[in-house]
Amino acid sequence: xxxxxFAVLALLSLAFCLAFPALRFLGxxxxxxxxxxxxxxxxxxxxFATLWAVKPKKD
Amino acid sequence: xxFKIATLAGNLDKLxxxxxxxxxxDKLQSWTRFAGMFAGEHVAATEFVxxxxxxxxxxxxxDLLLGLLFGNLLxxxxxxxxxAPIAVRTRLTLYWYVRRIAGPGLMVVYNIANAVLYCxxxxxxxxxxxxxxxLAFKIKSPAxxxxxPNSLGWVLIAAALGILFTTLAVLGFEKLSRFAQxxxxxxxxxxxxxALATLPKLGVRPDxxxxxxxxxxxxxxxxxxxxxxxxxxAHVLFFAWFxxxxxxxxxxxxxxxxxxxxxxxxxxxxFGVYPGHLLCWIxxxxxxxxxxxxxxxxxMAYEAAGxxxxxxxxxxxxxTANPTLYRAGLALQSITPNWPxxxxxxxxxxxxxxxxxxxxxxxxxxxxxxxxxxxxxPIGAIVFAExxxxxxxxxxxxxxxxxxxxxxxxxxxxxxxxxxxVFLLPLHLYFKWLPxxxxxxxxxxxxxxxxxxxxxxxxx
Numbered sequence: 001x002x003x004x005x006f007a008v009l010a011l012l013s014l015a016f017c018l019a020f021p022a023l024r025f026l027g028x029x030x031x032x033x034x035x036x037x038x039x040x041x042x043x044x045x046x047x048f049a050t051l052w053a054v055k056p057k058k059d
Numbered sequence: 060x061x062f063k064i065a066t067l068a069g070n071l072d073k074l075x076x077x078x079x080x081x082x083x084x085d086k087l088q089s090w091t092r093f094a095g096m097f098a099g100e101h102v103a104a105t106e107f108v109x110x111x112x113x114x115x116x117x118x119x120x121x122d123l124l125l126g127l128l129f130g131n132l133l134x135x136x137x138x139x140x141x142x143a144p145i146a147v148r149t150r151l152t153l154y155w156y157v158r159r160i161a162g163p164g165l166m167v168v169y170n171i172a173n174a175v176l177y178c179x180x181x182x183x184x185x186x187x188x189x190x191x192x193x194l195a196f197k198i199k200s201p202a203x204x205x206x207x208p209n210s211l212g213w214v215l216i217a218a219a220l221g222i223l224f225t226t227l228a229v230l231g232f233e234k235l236s237r238f239a240q241x242x243x244x245x246x247x248x249x250x251x252x253x254a255l256a257t258l259p260k261l262g263v264r265p266d267x268x269x270x271x272x273x274x275x276x277x278x279x280x281x282x283x284x285x286x287x288x289x290x291x292x293a294h295v296l297f298f299a300w301f302x303x304x305x306x307x308x309x310x311x312x313x314x315x316x317x318x319x320x321x322x323x324x325x326x327x328x329x330f331g332v333y334p335g336h337l338l339c340w341i342x343x344x345x346x347x348x349x350x351x352x353x354x355x356x357x358x359m360a361y362e363a364a365g366x367x368x369x370x371x372x373x374x375x376x377x378x379t380a381n382p383t384l385y386r387a388g389l390a391l392q393s394i395t396p397n398w399p400x401x402x403x404x405x406x407x408x409x410x411x412x413x414x415x416x417x418x419x420x421x422x423x424x425x426x427x428x429x430x431x432x433x434x435x436x437p438i439g440a441i442v443f444a445e446x447x448x449x450x451x452x453x454x455x456x457x458x459x460x461x462x463x464x465x466x467x468x469x470x471x472x473x474x475x476x477x478x479x480x481v482f483l484l485p486l487h488l489y490f491k492w493l494p495x496x497x498x499x500x501x502x503x504x505x506x507x508x509x510x511x512x513x514x515x516x517x518x519x
Contacts, residue, residue, distance in 0.1 A: 014248055021252035021364075026265045034256055035365030042245060042367045049241045 003055040010048035016041035081150030081317070088318045093327045096315075099243035101303075101335025104187040104376035105180075106250065107356040108424050109302075110343030113295065115203070115354060116425075117283030120274040122292040127340065130299025131332045137300070137307035138316075139325030141439075145446050146316030153313045157438060160445045162459040164466035165474075169438055174390035176305075176431050178407055181383040182414030185224060186421040188376030189217040190357035191369045200355040201418030204286055208416050217415045224377055225408025228384045229401045239378035246378075247334055249371030253363030254342035257349035278348040297489040298425065299336055304432025304492060309439040354422070384408055429488045436492050437477040440499030441470050448504050458510070469506035473499055 017038060024034035113123055149156055158166045190200045198212035208214045227235060259265075263273050283289040306312040307328075316324065346359040360368035387407040388400070395403055414420055420427065449456050459467040481495035 014244060017245065017248045017252060017367075021255040024256045025258055025263075027259065031256075035367070038252060038364055038367040042249075042370065045245050046241065049245075050238075053237065053241055 003052060006048050006052035006055060010045055010052050013041050013044035013048055017045060086318060087320045089320070090324055090327060093315075093319060093324050094330050097328050097331035098334070099240065100331040102243060102247045102250070102339055102375065103335075103379035104184045104356070104372060105379070105421070105424060106335060106339040107343045107346075107359060107372060107375070108183075108187055108354070108421055109298075109428075110340030111347035111354060111356070111359065112425055113290065113340065114279060114344045114347050115284040115287050115352060116290040116294075117281050117287070118279055118290050118295055119281040120271070120279040122290075123279050123295055123341070123344070126292045126295025127299050127337045130296040131329070131336055133296070133300040134303055134307060134332055134336075135326060135329045138312065138328040139323065141443065142307045142310050142312050143316040143319060143325030144322040145310065145442065146313040147319055147322045148446075149313070150317045151313065152317065153310050153438075153442070156310075156313065156442060159457050159460040160442055161438070161467045161470040162464045165471055168471075169435075170390040172434060174387045174407070176434065177383050177387035177390065178411045179414055179420055179427060180431065181224075181380040181387065181407075181411040182221075182417075183421040183424055183427065184376045184380040184383065185221050185411065185415035186217060186418060187356045188373050188380075189213070189220050189415065190355055191360060191372040191376075192216050192220060192357070194357040194361055194369065200353075200357065201422065203284065203354050203422055205418040205422060208418065213418070214416045218412055220376075221408065221412025221415045224380050225384065225405060225412065227377070228381050228408060229404045235378070235381045239381065242374045242378050246371050246375045247339065249360075249364055249368060250339045250342040253360065253368050253371075254345040257345050257363045260349050261345070278344055284352060294487070294489050297493075298429070299332075301432045301489070301492055302336065302428050303332075305435040305439075308492075308496060309432065309435045310442055311435075380411070384411060387411070426488060429492075433481055433488075433492050433495065434478065436496055437474040437499040440477070440496050441473055441503045444500045444503045444507070448500070449507055452504070452508065454507050458507075469503060469510055473503045473506060476502060 020029070020034050020037035020041060023029045023037075024031065029037070118126070145156075154166065154170075157169060161169075193200055193213065193216050196212065196216065198216055199210060201209045201213060208217075258270070258273075261273050261277050263270050281289075301308075316322075319325075343359065346363045347354065350358050350362050356372055357369065360372040362368075364371065384404060384407050387410075388403040391407055392398070392403050395406070398406075445456060455461070458464070459470070477495050477499040480498050481491040484491050484494060486494070
């Protein structure tokens with residue numbers, strides 16, 4: 001997979017990390033939903049950001 | 060004695076040999092690189108505690124916001140107008156510049172002081188992380204006034220975390236540093252996420268229409284917790300200014316700015332301090348209000364953001380304790396020259412682990428941060444005077460280097476006298492450093508002028 005794809009997925013995960021609390025603030029999701037969503041988005045960030053970081057710059 | 064100090068200094072020189080020469084023009088870095096680097100700084104586990112403490116110290120919303128805005132501005136200006144210009148002109152680390160000015164012996168003293176202070180700071184980070192682990196084992200977090208450990212469980216958790224962090228630092232500092240870069244943006248997001256998700260619990264409406272009212276009445280309501288001193292605008296302003304005193308006024312960030320193309324890169328520190336020392340402190344203030352103003356970073360993180368919050372707190376503690384342990388080890392290496400890297404890091408880690416068991420290291424974090432800057436600040440004042448003032452007065456620079464002094468007597472006297480001066484000053488701890496700094500600059504300039512008249516060149 002291309003390095004750029006990992007970067008996009010990592011940034012998308014980070015955006016989800018912000019989206020879940022925003023949805024909780026707006027009252028659209030429950031506390032449990034917010035916590036589970038944030039945890040999943042965080043796991044995705046670590047996965048994709050690590051792959052992004054370790055992948056050599058020239059694929 | 061002089062021989063022993065010279066040996067210690069020689070050991071230190073070997074350690075820092077790789078950056079003895081000024082940075083060459085081809086090694087200079089762009090402003091974007093600096094902006095990116097600073098953006099990841101200043102988001103540590105201790106931010107969970109500092110912002111919460113402002114709430115417990117009864118700071119009002121207005122005082123907090125204005126204090127942080129202007130205090131951080133003063134910090135940025137200190138980097139830009141004090142630290143960066145000297146770094147760009149000399150292209151040296153503080154280590155080598157102080158060695159020229161104050162002599163290798165004083166550099167050893169400075170390094171040991173730094174090592175001890177680093178260990179205490181890393182201990183505070185481990186303590187903060189321990190509150191997160193304690194939550195899982197239902198171990199009661201220490202109370203605000205606790206100095207000694209409150210239970211065997213707390214000691215076991217703090218010690219276990221200290222040993223874990225130390226072991227990981229021993230196994231691979233470099234790889235952990237790279238992992239810390241991955242963690243850094245996420246930890247910041249966790250602060251923001253935790254605060255945002257806490258707001259409905261405090262009664263903030265989705266359209267933010269009552270946010271100011273809630274902030275004034277339920278978060279920064281101006282009422283100090285029992286046994287906590289009431290702080291105001293000036294305290295917040297000075298705290299935000301001096302919390303990185305050793306780095307800007309104390310000049311230790313010369314190590315970073317020697318790679319800057321221009322001194323104006325100092326302004327780029329705003330990319331770090333405003334997210335870390337404004338947004339994160341505001342976020343942790345909201346989070347502590349969400350747990351009924353109880354100083355328990357673990358509970359704050361869990362209530363605000365669930366397991367991700369606890370993970371954020373642990374990683375914030377780990378990723379910031381790791382380089383702090385490394386720096387402490389590096390500073391200690393001067394007195395343990397034949398020890399391998401793992402042994403030194405393990406020793407620094409052992410000291411740190413013991414300190415982490417004492418809740419006072421994070422319950423008195425605000426005061427410790429003030430003391431940390433205060434102790435190292437006189438060296439920054441001495442370097443400032445030697446670099447800018449002495450040549451303008453026509454006084455000889457770098458006398459310690461020119462005459463081969465092991466210790467620059469006037470510098471050592473000024474350092475000691477400044478600490479006595481600030482100790483005796485009838486001011487709040489937060490306000491002592493500024494008059495202390497001016498005193499140190501004036502005293503060193505006066506002693507240098509006096510020394511020039513009384514001691515002919517070639518004699519010390």
